[in-house]
Amino acid sequence: MTKKITISLPDDLAERLALEPNVSAFVADSLRSRVAGEKTREILRSVGFKLTDEGLARAHAEMEQAKASITPELRAQAAQLQAEVEAARARVRR
Known part of the structure; x- marks a missing residue:
């Protein structure tokens, strides 16, 4: 399932996205990577790492x-x- 949203971006990022053949896929992949990093940091903190x-x-x-x-x-x-x-x-x- 997908949901259409509208976002505002700084010009430099909007220009970068304009280079992508599938902006939605690029944004989704980028966001998944960010979320994975957040989860990793959360797990590391939960087992005692001081990040x-x-x-x-x-x-x-x-x-x-x-x-x-x-x-x-x-x-x-x-x-x-x-x-x-x-x-x-x-x-x-x-």
Whole structure:
């Protein structure tokens, strides 16, 4: 079931949405991702993690730094290792 709603957005976001072939699907996927993140944080807090905006920002910055350090050579090595693992799994299944 779906429901049609009307929203107002800042110009930059409206322009970004204009690029999407299916705006409703894009918005729904984005909102689902946001809700999943909220649920994850809620679960982590309920089991004792002390999440702060500063801590989350620091973790995001560290993740971006780690992503930036992945060179094409490392990416190629990872792809090769993955191919080897998949080939070994295929041999075991036979």
